[in-house]
Amino acid sequence: MAQKHRKLTYSLIVLVGFLTVCPVLMLIFGSLSEGLTAFGAFTPDKYIAAYTDPDLFTVLSQTAVFVPGSALLATILALFLAYISTRTDMPFRFLFKIIPIIPMMIPHILFSISWVMLLNPSNGILNLLLRQVFSLEESFLSIYSLPGMIMVEGLLDLPIAYLIIAPAMSSFDVALEESSRVCGAGSFRTLFKITLPVLRPAILAAFILCIIRCLASFAVPSAIGMPGRIYVLATHLYRMVSTGFAADYGKAAAVGVSVLVSSIVLIYVYRHFTSASERFVTISGRGYKPTVIKLKKAKIPVFIILLILSFLLIVLPVLVLIYISLVPYSMVPSAKAFAAMSLKNWTTVLKDPVSLLSLKNSLFLGVFGATLGIVLSTFVAYIIVKVRTKAAGILETLSFLSFSFPGIVIGVGFMWFFVRTPLYATIWALLIGYIATYLPYGIRPLTSAFVQIHSHLEESSLVAGASYLKTFRRVIVPLLTPGLVSGWVLMATMFFRELTLSVILSRPGSEVLAVQILRFSEDGQWGKLSALGIIMILVSTLLVMLVNFIGSKIRPVQ
Amino acid sequence: MEIRIKGLRKHFVSEGKTIKALDDVDITIPANTIFTLLGPSGCGKTTLLRCIVGLETPDAGEIRIGDEIVWSSSKNIYVPTEKRKLGMVFQTYAIWPHMNVFDNVAYPLQNQKVPKDEIRERVAKTLAFVQLEGYEGRPATNLSGGQQQRVALARALVAEPGVILFDEPLSNLDAKLREETRKELKTFLSELEITAVYVTHDRVEALALSDTIAVMRAGRIIETGEPKKIYFGAESRFVADFIGRANLVPAVVKEQTPAETIVECALGRLACKKAEVSGEVTLCVRPEFIHPQKGAGEERRGNIVRGKIETLIFIGDAYEGEIRCGDILLLARLDPEMDFAPGDAVFFEISSGQCLLVSK
Numbered sequence: 068m069a070q071k072h073r074k075l076t077y078s079l080i081v082l083v084g085f086l087t088v089c090p091v092l093m094l095i096f097g098s099l100s101e102g103l104t105a106f107g108a109f110t111p112d113k114y115i116a117a118y119t120d121p122d123l124f125t126v127l128s129q130t131a132v133f134v135p136g137s138a139l140l141a142t143i144l145a146l147f148l149a150y151i152s153t154r155t156d157m158p159f160r161f162l163f164k165i166i167p168i169i170p171m172m173i174p175h176i177l178f179s180i181s182w183v184m185l186l187n188p189s190n191g192i193l194n195l196l197l198r199q200v201f202s203l204e205e206s207f208l209s210i211y212s213l214p215g216m217i218m219v220e221g222l223l224d225l226p227i228a229y230l231i232i233a234p235a236m237s238s239f240d241v242a243l244e245e246s247s248r249v250c251g252a253g254s255f256r257t258l259f260k261i262t263l264p265v266l267r268p269a270i271l272a273a274f275i276l277c278i279i280r281c282l283a284s285f286a287v288p289s290a291i292g293m294p295g296r297i298y299v300l301a302t303h304l305y306r307m308v309s310t311g312f313a314a315d316y317g318k319a320a321a322v323g324v325s326v327l328v329s330s331i332v333l334i335y336v337y338r339h340f341t342s343a344s345e346r347f348v349t350i351s352g353r354g355y356k357p358t359v360i361k362l363k364k365a366k367i368p369v370f371i372i373l374l375i376l377s378f379l380l381i382v383l384p385v386l387v388l389i390y391i392s393l394v395p396y397s398m399v400p401s402a403k404a405f406a407a408m409s410l411k412n413w414t415t416v417l418k419d420p421v422s423l424l425s426l427k428n429s430l431f432l433g434v435f436g437a438t439l440g441i442v443l444s445t446f447v448a449y450i451i452v453k454v455r456t457k458a459a460g461i462l463e464t465l466s467f468l469s470f471s472f473p474g475i476v477i478g479v480g481f482m483w484f485f486v487r488t489p490l491y492a493t494i495w496a497l498l499i500g501y502i503a504t505y506l507p508y509g510i511r512p513l514t515s516a517f518v519q520i521h522s523h524l525e526e527s528s529l530v531a532g533a534s535y536l537k538t539f540r541r542v543i544v545p546l547l548t549p550g551l552v553s554g555w556v557l558m559a560t561m562f563f564r565e566l567t568l569s570v571i572l573s574r575p576g577s578e579v580l581a582v583q584i585l586r587f588s589e590d591g592q593w594g595k596l597s598a599l600g601i602i603m604i605l606v607s608t609l610l611v612m613l614v615n616f617i618g619s620k621i622r623p624v625q
Numbered sequence: 626m627e628i629r630i631k632g633l634r635k636h637f638v639s640e641g642k643t644i645k646a647l648d649d650v651d652i653t654i655p656a657n658t659i660f661t662l663l664g665p666s667g668c669g670k671t672t673l674l675r676c677i678v679g680l681e682t683p684d685a686g687e688i689r690i691g692d693e694i695v696w697s698s699s700k701n702i703y704v705p706t707e708k709r710k711l712g713m714v715f716q717t718y719a720i721w722p723h724m725n726v727f728d729n730v731a732y733p734l735q736n737q738k739v740p741k742d743e744i745r746e747r748v749a750k751t752l753a754f755v756q757l758e759g760y761e762g763r764p765a766t767n768l769s770g771g772q773q774q775r776v777a778l779a780r781a782l783v784a785e786p787g788v789i790l791f792d793e794p795l796s797n798l799d800a801k802l803r804e805e806t807r808k809e810l811k812t813f814l815s816e817l818e819i820t821a822v823y824v825t826h827d828r829v830e831a832l833a834l835s836d837t838i839a840v841m842r843a844g845r846i847i848e849t850g851e852p853k854k855i856y857f858g859a860e861s862r863f864v865a866d867f868i869g870r871a872n873l874v875p876a877v878v879k880e881q882t883p884a885e886t887i888v889e890c891a892l893g894r895l896a897c898k899k900a901e902v903s904g905e906v907t908l909c910v911r912p913e914f915i916h917p918q919k920g921a922g923e924e925r926r927g928n929i930v931r932g933k934i935e936t937l938i939f940i941g942d943a944y945e946g947e948i949r950c951g952d953i954l955l956l957a958r959l960d961p962e963m964d965f966a967p968g969d970a971v972f973f974e975i976s977s978g979q980c981l982l983v984s985k
Contacts, residue, residue, distance in 0.1 A: 242719035245680050248706040249713040250780065251736035260732075264723045 090480030098320035138277035140221030145228035174564035211295025235269035283473030334471035392597035412594035433563035444509030474567030516550025552618030626787035633686035648844035664841035679706035712781030922972030
C-alpha cells in the first residue's frame with residue numbers, strides 16, 4: 068500500500084511541480100535574457116529597462132490606488148451583507164444565497180464591458196440618459212477613471228470576500244457579544260470592542276485575498292482602464308507584450324517577477340490570517356441561536372440597498388447586454404430604439420468564423436480541460452488528505468502555490484516555455500496553462516470531500532467483504548460525487564471564460580471567447596460583443612445545470 | 626440583592642406551534658443565597674435567566690432586582706442588559722479570544738470608567754481569588770477548560786455585582802473536572818456576600834451547590850425548597866422522579882394516624898411519611914433506601930416488603946438489582962459483598978420516613 072502511494076506521490080509531485088514551478092522558472096530565466104529567441108545568455112538589461120521605465124511610477128501609483136481601493140470596497144460591502152444576512156431579521160434573505168454564485172454566471176469581462184456600455188462618456192446609455200434629462204452638453208460621469216474601475220472591480224470581488232466573511236460571522240458565538248453587554252458595554256461599544264476584533268482575522272483574510280485577486284485582475288483594467296489610458300501593473304505587462312513594434316517579453320518578465328513575489332508573500336499572509344481565524348472563532352455547538360437584531364425602521368433603507376446591489380450585480384449587466392445586442396448602435400431606450408431592434412448582431416456573430424472558432428475552442432477547453440483537471444485534482448487531493456507523509460506535504464504546498472499566481476504573469480512565464488516547444492500557438496498550450504493556474508480550485512472541493520470520507524468507511528466496506536474496486540465504486544465514488552461535481556463546475560466555468568492567461572497565450576487559430584470579446588470591445592463593436600456575450604452566459608449556465616443534474620442522478624438518495 | 630419576579634410570561638412561536646417558555650412565573654430569590662433553577666432541557670430555566678439579565682424580553686410581567694424595576698410590561702420599563710450591573714458566567718464561558726486574561730477580566734471595570742491603577746489592583750485581587758495569579762498576560766486562546774471557567778468567574782465578579790448568574794457553567798467540563806470545579810465554586814460563592822442564580826439540568830450539581838432549588842417544568846416553577854426538602858420531601862411526582870432515582874408505585878390512602886399516613890399498594894400495606902393527602906397517590910421509594918435480606922422474613926411485622934431478585938448488575942461500588950414484588954419491579958442498590966443471586970427470595974424493612982407520598 069505505502070509503496071504504491073509513494074510512487075503515486077512522487078509522480079504527482081513531478082507533474083504538479085512541473086505545472087507550477089516551470090512557468091516561474093521560465094519567467095525568471097526570461098527576465099534575465101535578451102529576448103524570446105536569445106534565451107540563455109544572461110543579462111540584467113531587462114531589469115534595468117523595466118525598473119527605470121518612466122511610466123512605471125505612474126503605473127505603480129495607479130495600481131496602489133486601484134488594488135487596495137477595490138479590495139476595501141469589496142470587503143466593506145461583504146461585511147455589510149454578511150452582517151445583514153446572518154444577524155438581522157431582514158426579509159428576502161435568500162438573495163444572499165444567490166450572490167456567491169453570480170461570478171459563475173457572468174464572466175468578469177462581460178460585467179466590466181456592460182458598465183462601459185452604461186457609463187462611458189461618449190455613448191454610455193446612462194450618460195446619454197442623464198444628458199437628455201438635464202440637457203447637458205457633456206457627460207459628467209465617466210467609467211474610464213480610477214473610481215469607475217474601483218467600483219466595478221469591488222463589485223466583482225464582493226462574492227469572494229463574502230464567502231470568507233459570512234461563514235465566520237455565522238459561526239460566531241453570540242455569547243461573546245452577550246457577555247460584553249452583561250459587562251456593561253452598549254451595542255456600539257460591543258461592535259467595536261468585541262464583534263469586529265474577533266472577526267478581524269476573517270476580515271483581513273478576505274481583504275488580502277481581494278488584494279491578490281485585484282492585482283491579478285485583467286478584465287477591469289483592460290476593458291475599462293486601457294480605453295481611459297489608466298494603466299495598472301497587469302495592463303502595463305500586457306502593453307509590453309502585445310502592442311508596439313517589438314513585444315518585449317523580457318521586460319515584462321522582469322516586472323512580472325516582482326508581481327509574482329508580492330502575490331506569493333500575500334498568499335502566505337492570507338494563510339496566516341485564515342488559520343488565526345479558525346483559532347478565534349471556535350463555536351461551541353450548543354447554546355443559543357444568534358439573537359436576531361430587529362432592524363425596525365432601518366428595514367426599508369437596508370432592503371433598498373440590498374435591492375440596488377442585487378440589481379447592479381445581476382440584473383443590470385445582463386439587461387444591458389441583451390439590449391445592446393438588439394439595437395444597431397448605443398442609444399437611450401426609447402420608442403425609436405425599440406423600433407430599430409433587430410437580430411442583425413446575432414446573425415453576424417453566428418456567421419463570424421473567428422467567433423465560432425473561439426466558441427468551439429472555449430467549449431473544448433472548458434469540458435475537456437476541466438475533466439483532465441479534475442482527474443489530476445482527485446489524485447492530488449487523495450494524497451494530500453489520506454497520505455500524511457512529508458512528500459504529501461510538499462505536494463500540498465506546491466498545489467497551493469499557484470493559487471497566488473496572477474494569470475498574466477504566469478502567461479508570460481509559460482510563453483517563454485511554449486515558444487521552445489511545438490505546443491506554441493496551439494490550444495494545448497492554453498490547456499496546460501489553464502490547469503496549472505487553476506488547479507487549486509479543483510483540489511479544494513475535493514480535499515473537503517475526501518476529509519469527509521473517514522477511513523473507517525472504506526475499512527468497514529473491506530471488512531464486509533467488498534474488494535478494493537467494489538469499495539471504490541460503492542463507497543468512495545458516491546461520497547465523492549458532490550466534490551467532483553462542484554470542482555468540475557468551478558473549473559469548467561473558469562476555463563470557459565478564461566481571459567488573463569489566454570490574452571497572452573492565444574494566437575490566431577487558438578482564439579477563445581473572452582479574448583474575442585476583448586477584441587470586439589477594443590474595436591467598439593458593442594452589438595456583436597453583446598450577442599456573443601449572451602451566448603457565452605447561456606452556454607456556461609447550461610453547462611453548470613447539466614452537470615449538477617448528472618451529479619444529482621449519481622448521488623445516492625439521502 | 627433580592628430578585629422579585631411577578632407574572633413573567635414568554636411565548637415562542639416555532640413552526641406554527643406556541644411554546645410556553647415562561648408561563649406566568651412568580652418567584653422571589655432571596656438576597657445572598659445560591660438559588661438554582663433546575664429542570665429538564667426546554668423547561669424555560671435558561672429563558673428565565675436570560676430575562677433576568679435582559680438578553681431576552683418577556684411578553685408580560687415584572688422583574689425587580691434589589692429596589693430597581695428592570696423590566697415591567699405594565700409600567701413600560703426596560704433597563705438594557707448593560708445597565709443592569711450584573712455578572713454572568715455563560716455556558717460557553719464566552720472568553721474573548723482576541724484579548725488576554727487581564728483584558729478579559731478588566732473589561733467590566735473599563736466600561737465603568739474606573740481609573741487604570743484601580744483596575745489593575747482589582748483585577749489582580751479577583752484573579753488571586755479564583756486562584757489564577759500571574760495569568761494576566763496569558764492569551765485567552767491558550768487556557769484549559771477549567772481555567773477559562775475561572776476567568777469567566779473572575780470577569781463576572783470583578784465589578785462586585787449584587788447578583789451573579791450562571792448558565793450551566795459546568796456542562797462543558799469533563800466529569801472529573803466538573804466535580805472539582807463544583808466544589809471550588811461552592812467555596813468561592815460561600816465566601817462572598819452575593820446572590821447567585823444558577824441554571825442547571827444536573828440534579829447532583831443542584832443538590833450540592835444550592836441553598837434553594839426551584840424545579841421547573843414546561844415554563845412553570847413546580848416546587849421550591851432546600852435541597853434536602855426537595856430530595857426527601859418532594860410534593861409532586863415529577864420533582865420526586867427528577868431529583869433522584871425513584872421507584873414510583875401507585876397507592877391508595879387508607880388511614881391517617883397522627884404520625885403517619887397508611888396506604889395500600891402492590892407492595893402491601895405500608896406506613897408512610899405523614900402527608901396531607903387522600904385517595905389515589907404515588908408512593909416514592911428511592912433505590913438507596915432498599916436494603917434487602919435473604920429469606921421470606923415471615924416472623925417480621927411492620928413495614929416489610931417481600932419479593933424475589935430478578936436481575937443483578939455489578940457496577941463496581943454496588944449491585945444494581947431489580948426486585949420483583951407482584952406486578953412491580955423495584956430498583957435497588959445492593960451491597961456488593963452480599964451473596965445474592967437471581968431468583969433468591971428477599972425481604973426488606975423500610976422506615977415510614979423513607980416512604981414518600983407524592984401527588985398522583
